[in-house]
Amino acid sequence: MDNTDRVAAGSAATLPAAPEPASDAAISDVEEQFTRLFNQVGTAMRDRAERIHPDLQPGGYKLLTTIVRSGPIHAGALAAMLYTDKSVISRQVKLLEDMGFIERKTDPTDRRASFIAATPEAIEKVDEVRAADQATLYRGLRRWGEEDVRRLAELLARLNEVTR
Structure with a gap:
């Protein structure tokens, strides 16, 4: 075995399997x-949607929480963000508007376009539901060890990379 073979053999032994x-x-x-x-x-x-309003469907809840999280947004951008058709967004926006959870605001840079924005009531209700759910998650995960929680976060991050 010459020197090059020894170096290669030694390097292979130190690599993790x-x-x-x-x-x-x-x-x-x-x-x-x-x-x-x-x-x-x-x-x-379904439960979260119902806690916001008895007639709110899960799809409407998803749309509403996205608007609350993003702030005022154009319908086209919302459709792209949710990977859905603009016609679906239009129908849901109309329902949410009728419930008093969103309003349209004229885009100051393009008076023909409008932003969709959550009303203060909607923001308050979504924040209440989100806070209650977050408290439940934190309460449950605090029963785990720190290492397990960090490992879960790491594995979920790896999974998110695989499924892109």
Whole structure:
């Protein structure tokens, strides 16, 4: 064995072993947990919408929370942000407007266009619902160890990169 072979052999020994690929059974277990999680999220969205207004549907809640989070926004930008058709946005905006949760404001740079903005009442209600849900999440995750919570955040970040 010459010097180059020794260096190569020594370098290989210090590299960490590649992880074994995940088995289909393990991936299936993850898929099952996501199915359960998505079902819970769907139920929670209905509950949150109802806490805002008894006639508010989950899709309207999602739209409203996006408007509250983003601030005044054009309908086209909202459609792009939510990966949906502008006609869906128009229908939901009309419903939210009728409930008194959003208002249209003229765009000062283009008087033909308008921004969609949440009303103060909507912002207050969304913030209340969000705060209650956040408190529940924090209460639950505080029962875990710090390392587990950080590991969950790390794994979710990795998953977000994979699913882009």
